[in-house]
Structure formats: structure tokens, C-alpha cells
Ligand code: 5AD
């Protein structure tokens with residue numbers, strides 16, 4: 001989401017004559033786009049602000065701006081604490097960014113703008129798509145959240161849920177496809193409830209409209225709330241050929257007691273039922289999730305219930321977090337806080353168990369041919385605990401199930417056959433913890449690809 005917001009910022013500032021700078025030292029304008037979701041992210045932002053003082057001393061004309069969730073949350077306090085920061089702009093103030101920058105550069109004012117608006121969201125850049133020219137891209141379809149999970153700051157810093165109109169979304173994606181994008185990820189805090197409030201089309205209907213865009217090869221989305229995962233969406237995985245075979249479905253905890261205190265509005269049983277339905281529709285669907293350990297009041301039994309759920313589902317991968325207080329979120333005031341030591345122990349146990357399943361899923365792919373969309377190059381991999389690293393530059397892409405596949409050339413493949421945006425079959429030879437390694441193989445194009453090549457040639 002923040003990547004998309006950063007792209008929006010860039011597109012807002014291009015008409016003012018700004019270009020991306022290679023380094024902080026060379027920049028005339030620095031914009032820090034912040035995230036407040038967890039304590040660590042927020043601390044990172046504050047320590048980065050500290051580093052900017054020296055740059056301002058060296059170049060007094062430098063303009064420094066802070067945007068995003070920390071800006072929304074802290075507002076003017078940031079200006080008071082950091083005398084060299086010129087602008088604090090909240091999550092709804094993006095459209096006023098150019099105006100503020102002009103005011104700062106001409107009148108040397110210091111501004112805080114954290115006003116929120118109630119209009120249906122539209123982005124300043126809709127219709128003039130922003131792209132890095134790559135094979136994959138992101139498009140935000142809604143902003144804010146109405147779910148008020150008790151640990152979460154998002155509803156407080158991003159405001160109520162608002163959905164963009166389907167036409168604007170489709171036009172933006174079409175524009176991106178024209179620049180070479182082949183895979184789009186639709187973004188929102190809870191995409192399943194897209195359009196409900198505004199009476200727009202349902203999310204599965206939007207997926208259908210997106211998948212009808214010519215030249216687009218794949219569609220993904222994130223994030224889904226389990227309580228809103230409808231039958232219609234589950235069937236979309238069966239019916240929409242371009243919809244990738246992966247869902248990120250954050251469970252947060254396997255204990256009904258904790259789920260209730262988190263205000264998640266589903267039970268462990270309901271979650272497992274939805275997983276069953278998804279796997280009935282698509283047995284090899286990749287399922288990933290988020291889990292928080294150490295939520296206030298989490299007992300050993302609650303934690304065990306989470307471990308049991310993780311073992312039962314066998315997620316493809318898991319994002320794991322230690323609970324941290326967020327001042328605006330209600331759980332910050334809950335009693336029975338869990339100590340850091342216990343949170344650490346629980347996190348380590350969870351990670352170890354998940355590592356087993358991630359490796360198991362990866363190993364099961366050795367020897368198979370996986371269709372991947374080439375999206376760039378991979379750096380040397382840090383594969384963690386006891387897994388070897390590989391050296392050199394590899395091409396990289398993802399499977400429909402969102403697994404990273406890195407590869408070098410096989411004997412039958414020529415370098416000219418591969419470029420970013422190509423869809424190729426790769427034979428998986430090795431399973432690492434965070435990626436797979438393989439060699440491209442020549443296979444007959446599938447009917448859809450053949451048709452796609454024709455469209456592109458025309
Ligand atoms: N503490 C720890 N993890 C959190 N998340 C959100 N808020 C908190 C918090 N206060 C995690 C949730 C969410 C993910 C994006 O971040 O797991 O799904």
C-alpha cells in the first residue's frame with residue numbers, strides 16, 4: 001500500500017519539475033512516507049528523521065516532508081520535535097501536496113495538514129497511470145478500514161473505508177497494461193468488502209471486470225478479511241482464469257478467546273471452514289496468513305491453539321508479529337500485557353514450526369514445471385538457518401501461487417528468449433526457504449499465451 005502511495009507522491013510532484021534523485025545528498029526535496037502499523041516501523045521512521053538534520057544543515061534550502069500514517073497520527077508534534085521538517089501531511093492530504101510544496105519553497109512556511117475528508121476516494125493520478133515500466137504493478141481499489149480490530153491503528157490513521165469507482169480502477173489498469181504491466185495486484189485493507197458501502201459492484205464482480213482487460217495476464221489481490229470471504233469470491237478462483245492461485249487470509253490467532261478480544265468477528269471454526277472451501281475449489285491453492293503472538297491476555301493455551309491451527313492449515317508462508325501497543329488502538333489499554341521474553345519465545349516457536357511447512361511446500365515442487373512471469377533479477381539470497389546462499393545474478397519471477405523462482409539458463413535456452421514480462425516454464429531443481437531455483441524449459445505455449453502473443457504483435 002505504501003509503495004502505491006509513494007508512486008502517487010511521485011506523480012504529484014513530477015508536474016512541479018521534480019525528478020527522482022539517486023541519493024539523499026543530491027536531493028532538494030526529501031519525502032518520508034511512513035507506516036505506523038507496528039511499533040518497529042514507527043521507531044524506524046523517527047530514527048530516520050533524526051538522520052535528516054545533518055542534511056538540512058549542509059543544504060538549508062532542502063525541503064523535508066513527512067507523510068503517511070505516522071504523520072497522520074502525530075501531526076504538528078513532528079514539527080515541534082524536529083525543527084528542520086517543513087511539512088507533515090496526513091493520509092488524506094496527498095492531493096494538496098503540490099500546493100504545500102509551492103508554499104514552502106516560496107514562503108518558507110512550515111505546514112501540518114492532517115485533515116481527513118469524507119469524499120469517495122479518487123486519486124490525483126487516476127487516468128494518468130504511474131508505472132515503473134515493470135511487468136507487475138499495484139492499484140489501490142479502496143482506502144481506510146471500518147473493522148476496528150482492537151490492536152490496529154489503521155482505522156484511526158487512514159479513516160473510514162472508501163471504495164474507488166470500478167471505471168476509474170479499470171482505466172488505471174488499462175493504462176498500466178499499455179505500458180507493459182502484465183500482472184496487477186489490487187490493494188485494500190479488506191478488499192472483500194469493496195463497494196459495499198457505496199453500493200458499487202461486489203469485489204468478485206470487480207475481479208471479473210479486471211480479468212477481462214486485454215493484455216493483462218494475471219490478477220492478484222490483498223488483503224482479505226476472513227469474515228467477509230464470500231462464496232462468490234471463493235468461486236472466482238474456479239471461474240477466473242487470470243486470478244492467481246493464492247490467497248492471503250490473515251488469521252491473527254487460533255484462539256476464539258483472543259479472536260474475540262481482537263474484535264475479529266470470526267471464530268477459529270469459521271476460518272477453518274473457509275480454508276476447506278477454498279481447498280475444495282482449488283486443492284493446490286497457496287494460502288498465506290498473518291499471526292500476532294503475545295496479544296494482551298494470550299495464555300499458553302491460547303498460543304497452543306494458534307500453533308495447532310498453523311499445523312492444521314499448513315500455510316505456504318506466514319507473516320509473524322509480536323504484538324505491540326499502538327496508542328490509538330484500544331488494546332493498548334488492555335490489561336494482562338505479555339512480557340517481551342514470552343513474546344520472543346512464542347514467536348521463535350511459531351517461526352520454527354512454520355519453517356517446516358514452508359520448506360515442505362517448496363520441496364514438493366522439485367521436479368515440476370512451474371509457469372512464471374519474469375519480473376526482474378534476484379540478488380544473492382539470504383536463505384537463513386543452515387540453507388546455502390547462491391551467488392551471482394539470477395533471473396526472477398513468480399508462480400501463480402506467488403512463490404519466487406530464480407533461474408539461470410538451461411542448455412536449450414538462449415538469453416534472448418528471456419526478458420522481463422515473458423511467461424516461461426521453469427523446471428524446479430532446488431527448494432530454498434524463501435525461493436525456488438530452477439532452469440527454464442521449452443514448452444508449447446498454452447492457448448492463452450499464444451493468443452496473448454498475437455495481441456501484442458498486433
Ligand atoms: N502489533 C503487532 N502486529 C500488528 N499488526 C497490526 N497491528 C499490530 C500490532 N499492534 C499486524 C497484523 C496485520 C499486519 C499487517 O500487521 O497481523 O495483519
Ligand code: SF4
Pocket residue numbers: 145146147148149152153154155189190225
Ligand atoms: Fe487493521 Fe483489522 Fe482493518 Fe486489517 S481489518 S486494517 S487489521 S482494523
